[in-house]
Amino acid sequence: DAKTTQPPSMDCAEGRAANLPCNHSTISGNEYVYWYRQIHSQGPQYIIHGLKNNETNEMASLIITEDRKSSTLILPHATLRDTAVYYCIVRVHSGNTPLVFGKGTRLSVIA
Amino acid sequence: EPEVTQTPSHQVTQMGQEVILRCVPISNHLYFYWYRQILGQKVEFLVSFYNNEISEKSEIFDDQFSVERPDGSNFTLKIRSTKLEDSAMYFCASKGDSGHTIYFGEGSWLTVV
Numbered sequence: 001d002a003k004t005t006q007p008p009s010m011d012c013a014e015g016r017a018a019n020l021p022c023n024h025s026t027i028s029g030n031e032y033v034y035w036y037r038q039i040h041s042q043g044p045q046y047i048i049h050g051l052k053n054n055e056t057n058e059m060a061s062l063i064i065t066e067d068r069k070s071s072t073l074i075l076p077h078a079t080l081r082d083t084a085v086y087y088c089i090v091r092v093h094s095g096n097t098p099l100v101f102g103k104g105t106r107l108s109v110i111a
Numbered sequence: 112e113p114e115v116t117q118t119p120s121h122q123v124t125q126m127g128q129e130v131i132l133r134c135v136p137i138s139n140h141l142y143f144y145w146y147r148q149i150l151g152q153k154v155e156f157l158v159s160f161y162n163n164e165i166s167e168k169s170e171i172f173d174d175q176f177s178v179e180r181p182d183g184s185n186f187t188l189k190i191r192s193t194k195l196e197d198s199a200m201y202f203c204a205s206k207g208d209s210g211h212t213i214y215f216g217e218g219s220w221l222t223v224v
Contacts, residue, residue, distance in 0.1 A: 032211065043115075043202050043215035044154060087154075096142035096161045096206065099213055101154040 003027070004088045009106040012082075018075040020105050022088030025069040032093050033064060035073045036101075037084040044087065044101070047073065051093075078109045113137045115216035117203050123222045127192050132219045134186045134203030142206040143186045144213065145178060147171070147199040154202065160186065193223045 005023040012018040024033065035047040048055055048062045050071070055062045061074040075082055087104040091097055116135045124130050136143055145157040158168040160178055175197075177189045186205075190197055200218040 034211075038154070041148075041200055041218070043204075043217045046212045046214065049211055093211055096144070096159045096166050098144055098156045098159050098167060100156060101146075103153050 003090050003100070004102055006086075006088055006102065006105045008103065009108070011108050011110055012075075012078045014080060014109055014111050015077055018073075018078040018082065018107055018109070020073040020075075020086050020088075020107065021070065022073070023070045024088070024090050027068050027090050028092075030092055030094075031090040033062065033068075033071050034089045034091055034099065035060070035062065036087045036089065036099070037082075038087070038104070039081075039084040044099075047086075078107075080109050080111060083107060083109045113214075115203055115205055115214050117201075117216040117219050119219055120217070121220040121222070123224060124193055126195060126223055130190045130193055130197075130221060132188045132190075132201050132203075132221070134188075134205075134216060135184060136186055136203070136205030137207070137214055139207060140205035140214075141208045142166075142213075143178075143180070144204040144206075145188045146202040146204065146215075148202065148218075149196075149199045157188075157201075190221075193221075195223050197221060198223045 034049040036044040038044045050062045064071045085104040118133045143160040148154045158172045159166040175191045202218045204215045206213045
């Protein structure tokens with residue numbers, strides 16, 4: 001079962017920042033936080049991951065709390081094409097440990 | 112950008128028939144996975160594969176399912192005798208030896224009638 005808790009849905013106005021929260025209170029010291037998204041029925045798309053430091057790439061920023069029990073994915077300027085289901089997943093980095101998907105957050109970006 | 116490719120994109124099959132779904136992982140990747148997603152439900156892990164053997168499998172991956180890497184490039188999922196409840200989108204994924212990221216293909220829609 002997924003080890004994360006996310007709100008089932010969120011709305012965001014186009015052009016505004018989308019802040020997607022995730023709780024992972026039972027995260028272990030060697031588990032990373034990964035974010036993926038799934039647009040309609042396409043394959044899950046990797047967004048970003050982190051261990052304890054905040055991370056930023058061309059798609060998003062990831063803010064992880066100091067106690068690592070929660071995190072927030074930030075899409076700085078949401079567009080209509082960011083409408084998708086966003087999954088927060090904790091996973092041990094090593095080997096071929098699979099990703100375990102929960103139900104995620106359905107983000108609707110509204111014009 | 113390299114990608115995982117899957118064929119067919121959509122297959123309709125009769126109940127009881129065998130189905131083979133094919134995947135070409137990203138070149139030089141060593142870890143391979145199959146997932147499925149029944150319409151309206153979450154993405155479910157089926158099996159992981161490394162060094163020509165199954166590393167881990169879920170309860171879903173019963174004796175009706177098998178995987179193999181027959182020629183060093185393709186990675187296949189076989190369903191021996193399909194059931195109506197096997198209707199789903201099947202995703203293949205792969206990961207490199209040193210990387211963190213698991214990359215997914217666009218999926219194969221299987222409809223069992």
